[in-house]
Amino acid sequence: MPAAALAILEIIKWCGVPVGLYAFFHALMQRPDAYTAIDRLTKPAWLGITAGGTAALVLFWLSGIGWMFWIAGLVAALVYIVDVRPRLIEVQRGNRW
Template identity: 40%
Template sequence: MYIDLLNPFWWLATAIICYKAFALADAAFRRDDAYRAADKKTKTFWVVVLALALGADLLFGANPVTGLLTLVGLVAAIVYMVDVRPAIKLLTDGRGRGGRSNQGPYGPW
Protein backbone atom coordinates (compact mmCIF):
# COMPACT_ATOMS: atom_id res chain seq x y z
CA MET A 1 0.00 0.00 0.00
CA TYR A 2 2.80 2.44 0.85
CA ILE A 3 4.43 1.78 -2.50
CA ASP A 4 1.14 2.55 -4.28
CA LEU A 5 1.00 5.99 -2.69
CA LEU A 6 4.31 6.87 -4.30
CA ASN A 7 3.22 5.74 -7.75
CA PRO A 8 1.89 8.65 -9.85
CA PHE A 9 -0.09 6.25 -12.06
CA TRP A 10 -1.99 5.07 -8.97
CA TRP A 11 -2.94 8.68 -8.26
CA LEU A 12 -3.97 9.20 -11.88
CA ALA A 13 -6.11 6.05 -11.87
CA THR A 14 -7.74 7.13 -8.60
CA ALA A 15 -8.48 10.58 -10.03
CA ILE A 16 -10.04 9.03 -13.14
CA ILE A 17 -12.27 6.76 -11.06
CA CYS A 18 -13.37 9.68 -8.87
CA TYR A 19 -14.10 11.82 -11.94
CA LYS A 20 -16.22 9.07 -13.46
CA ALA A 21 -18.05 8.50 -10.18
CA PHE A 22 -18.86 12.21 -9.93
CA ALA A 23 -20.11 12.30 -13.53
CA LEU A 24 -22.29 9.23 -12.91
CA ALA A 25 -23.75 10.68 -9.71
CA ASP A 26 -24.43 13.99 -11.42
CA ALA A 27 -26.15 12.29 -14.35
CA ALA A 28 -28.25 10.14 -12.05
CA PHE A 29 -29.55 13.06 -9.99
CA ARG A 30 -30.51 15.35 -12.89
CA ARG A 31 -34.11 15.50 -14.08
CA ASP A 32 -35.06 13.30 -17.03
CA ASP A 33 -36.96 15.99 -18.92
CA ALA A 34 -34.00 18.38 -18.73
CA TYR A 35 -32.01 16.11 -21.07
CA ARG A 36 -34.74 16.31 -23.71
CA ALA A 37 -35.18 20.06 -23.21
CA ALA A 38 -31.44 20.57 -23.73
CA ASP A 39 -31.65 18.44 -26.91
CA LYS A 40 -29.18 15.87 -25.57
CA LYS A 41 -29.30 12.08 -25.33
CA THR A 42 -31.65 10.68 -22.70
CA LYS A 43 -30.86 10.36 -19.03
CA THR A 44 -30.95 6.57 -19.30
CA PHE A 45 -28.33 6.65 -22.06
CA TRP A 46 -25.90 8.77 -20.04
CA VAL A 47 -26.40 6.85 -16.81
CA VAL A 48 -25.82 3.52 -18.57
CA VAL A 49 -22.73 4.76 -20.46
CA LEU A 50 -21.18 6.31 -17.36
CA ALA A 51 -22.06 3.30 -15.19
CA LEU A 52 -20.41 0.96 -17.70
CA ALA A 53 -17.34 3.19 -17.81
CA LEU A 54 -17.03 3.25 -14.03
CA GLY A 55 -17.89 -0.43 -13.69
CA ALA A 56 -15.20 -1.45 -16.18
CA ASP A 57 -12.61 0.50 -14.20
CA LEU A 58 -13.70 -1.00 -10.91
CA LEU A 59 -13.86 -4.52 -12.34
CA PHE A 60 -10.73 -4.57 -14.49
CA GLY A 61 -8.74 -1.80 -12.85
CA ALA A 62 -8.14 1.66 -14.21
CA ASN A 63 -5.04 1.72 -16.37
CA PRO A 64 -4.61 5.28 -17.64
CA VAL A 65 -1.68 4.46 -19.91
CA THR A 66 -2.68 1.40 -21.93
CA GLY A 67 -6.24 0.69 -20.84
CA LEU A 68 -8.48 1.28 -23.83
CA LEU A 69 -11.67 0.86 -21.77
CA THR A 70 -10.37 3.36 -19.24
CA LEU A 71 -9.64 5.95 -21.91
CA VAL A 72 -12.95 5.44 -23.76
CA GLY A 73 -14.85 5.77 -20.50
CA LEU A 74 -12.87 8.86 -19.60
CA VAL A 75 -13.79 10.43 -22.93
CA ALA A 76 -17.47 9.67 -22.27
CA ALA A 77 -17.25 11.27 -18.82
CA ILE A 78 -15.49 14.33 -20.23
CA VAL A 79 -18.14 14.72 -22.95
CA TYR A 80 -20.85 14.54 -20.31
CA MET A 81 -19.15 17.05 -18.02
CA VAL A 82 -18.19 19.53 -20.76
CA ASP A 83 -21.20 19.35 -23.08
CA VAL A 84 -24.25 17.81 -21.43
CA ARG A 85 -23.94 18.99 -17.83
CA PRO A 86 -23.64 22.74 -18.61
CA ALA A 87 -26.65 22.58 -20.96
CA ILE A 88 -28.78 20.86 -18.34
CA LYS A 89 -27.51 23.11 -15.58
CA LEU A 90 -28.44 26.18 -17.62
CA LEU A 91 -32.00 24.93 -18.01
CA THR A 92 -32.45 23.87 -14.40
CA ASP A 93 -30.79 26.96 -12.91
CA GLY A 94 -27.94 24.86 -11.60
CA ARG A 95 -29.97 23.09 -8.94
CA GLY A 96 -31.23 20.10 -10.89
CA ARG A 97 -34.77 20.64 -9.68
CA GLY A 98 -36.01 23.01 -12.33
CA GLY A 99 -36.05 26.75 -12.64
CA ARG A 100 -36.24 27.81 -8.99
CA SER A 101 -34.17 30.78 -8.00
CA ASN A 102 -34.18 33.43 -5.33
CA GLN A 103 -36.93 35.36 -7.11
CA GLY A 104 -39.91 36.47 -5.09
CA PRO A 105 -43.18 37.83 -6.47
CA TYR A 106 -41.68 41.35 -6.59
CA GLY A 107 -38.13 40.55 -7.61
CA PRO A 108 -35.04 39.06 -6.02
CA TRP A 109 -34.83 38.56 -2.28
Protein backbone atom coordinates (compact mmCIF):
# COMPACT_ATOMS: atom_id res chain seq x y z
CA MET A 1 0.00 0.00 0.00
CA PRO A 2 1.36 3.46 -0.84
CA ALA A 3 2.70 5.61 1.97
CA ALA A 4 0.04 8.29 1.40
CA ALA A 5 -2.76 5.76 1.87
CA LEU A 6 -1.19 4.49 5.07
CA ALA A 7 -0.86 8.04 6.36
CA ILE A 8 -4.54 8.73 5.64
CA LEU A 9 -5.58 5.55 7.43
CA GLU A 10 -3.46 6.51 10.42
CA ILE A 11 -5.11 9.94 10.59
CA ILE A 12 -8.57 8.37 10.40
CA LYS A 13 -7.62 5.89 13.11
CA TRP A 14 -6.51 8.62 15.50
CA CYS A 15 -9.51 10.83 14.76
CA GLY A 16 -11.99 8.04 15.49
CA VAL A 17 -11.54 8.00 19.26
CA PRO A 18 -12.19 11.74 19.81
CA VAL A 19 -15.29 11.47 17.60
CA GLY A 20 -16.60 8.62 19.72
CA LEU A 21 -15.83 10.45 22.96
CA TYR A 22 -17.57 13.58 21.68
CA ALA A 23 -20.68 11.58 20.73
CA PHE A 24 -20.81 9.88 24.13
CA PHE A 25 -20.35 13.05 26.18
CA HIS A 26 -22.84 14.96 24.06
CA ALA A 27 -25.40 12.20 24.57
CA LEU A 28 -24.65 12.25 28.30
CA MET A 29 -25.28 15.99 28.63
CA GLN A 30 -28.70 16.08 26.93
CA ARG A 31 -32.07 16.01 28.68
CA PRO A 32 -33.82 12.59 28.64
CA ASP A 33 -37.14 14.06 27.45
CA ALA A 34 -35.49 15.51 24.35
CA TYR A 35 -34.83 12.00 23.03
CA THR A 36 -38.48 11.05 23.24
CA ALA A 37 -39.49 14.39 21.71
CA ILE A 38 -37.52 13.62 18.54
CA ASP A 39 -38.94 10.06 18.25
CA ARG A 40 -35.56 8.39 18.56
CA LEU A 41 -34.30 5.82 21.01
CA THR A 42 -34.14 6.72 24.69
CA LYS A 43 -31.21 8.42 26.36
CA PRO A 44 -29.93 5.19 28.00
CA ALA A 45 -30.05 3.45 24.61
CA TRP A 46 -27.98 6.18 22.94
CA LEU A 47 -25.57 6.23 25.87
CA GLY A 48 -25.09 2.50 25.41
CA ILE A 49 -24.66 2.80 21.65
CA THR A 50 -22.14 5.63 21.86
CA ALA A 51 -20.28 4.04 24.79
CA GLY A 52 -20.07 0.72 22.95
CA GLY A 53 -18.95 2.48 19.79
CA THR A 54 -16.27 4.39 21.67
CA ALA A 55 -15.10 1.20 23.36
CA ALA A 56 -14.83 -0.47 19.96
CA LEU A 57 -12.83 2.49 18.66
CA VAL A 58 -10.41 2.21 21.56
CA LEU A 59 -10.10 -1.59 21.66
CA PHE A 60 -10.11 -2.51 17.98
CA TRP A 61 -7.72 -0.33 16.01
CA LEU A 62 -7.55 -0.69 12.23
CA SER A 63 -5.57 -3.89 12.36
CA GLY A 64 -6.32 -7.56 12.02
CA ILE A 65 -9.86 -8.83 12.18
CA GLY A 66 -10.86 -6.14 14.68
CA TRP A 67 -11.20 -3.52 11.95
CA MET A 68 -14.85 -4.56 11.42
CA PHE A 69 -15.66 -3.69 15.03
CA TRP A 70 -13.71 -0.44 14.70
CA ILE A 71 -15.78 0.53 11.65
CA ALA A 72 -19.01 -0.39 13.49
CA GLY A 73 -17.97 1.82 16.41
CA LEU A 74 -17.22 4.72 14.10
CA VAL A 75 -20.55 4.31 12.31
CA ALA A 76 -22.41 4.28 15.64
CA ALA A 77 -20.75 7.53 16.73
CA LEU A 78 -21.30 9.18 13.36
CA VAL A 79 -24.99 8.20 13.25
CA TYR A 80 -25.47 9.93 16.58
CA ILE A 81 -23.55 13.03 15.48
CA VAL A 82 -25.17 13.35 12.07
CA ASP A 83 -28.75 12.24 12.79
CA VAL A 84 -29.60 12.52 16.48
CA ARG A 85 -27.50 15.47 17.65
CA PRO A 86 -28.98 18.09 15.25
CA ARG A 87 -32.52 17.10 16.19
CA LEU A 88 -31.73 17.23 19.90
CA ILE A 89 -30.30 20.71 19.50
CA GLU A 90 -33.33 21.82 17.49
CA VAL A 91 -35.82 20.49 20.06
CA GLN A 92 -34.01 21.95 23.04
CA ARG A 93 -33.48 25.33 21.40
CA GLY A 94 -37.20 25.76 20.78
CA ASN A 95 -38.95 27.95 18.27
CA ARG A 96 -36.87 31.02 17.41
CA TRP A 97 -39.65 32.91 15.65
